[in-house]
Amino acid sequence: MSLREDLTAAVKTSMLARNAERTSALRMIQAKLKDTDIAARPKGVEQVSDEEILAMLRSMIKSRRDSVALYRQGGREELAAKEEFEIAVISEFLPQTLEGEALEAAIKEAIAATGAVSAKDMGKVVGALKAKHGAALDMGVASAAVRAALAG
Structure with a gap:
């Protein structure tokens, strides 16, 4: 199963479970993926590869980690927690990293x-x-x- 199919299946499962917060995070990933696909069209690519999807997901995590640090500096713990939840959801689609x-x-x-x-x-x-x-x-x-x- 490709990452794209995994993401679609996760959205369906989350919707059936009526988990609004998770569904929102998953839809945010889908929206970013659609934007990435659209950006690749001038290059003659209809859909980006799984490798490019992984790079996109890592980029999303990096920007959210930066946001968490800024929110914590500003005393906005509730926003930092939301970003951390999104990081956790995005991380589910990344392969295990070497550590x-x-x-x-x-x-x-x-x-x-x-x-x-x-x-x-x-x-x-x-x-x-x-x-x-x-x-x-x-x-x-x-x-x-x-x-x-x-x-x-």
């Missing part, structure tokens, strides 16, 4: 495969990680870990 020891092992493997020795080679290592693990990487976390591994 901890698994990420470190993948980085060591990529460094060995590319022959990287300094921070100048970071692009090669990140490229190798992306090629092998793609959707399972949070590129922000992976880049920081690669930088630390090459520096130390």
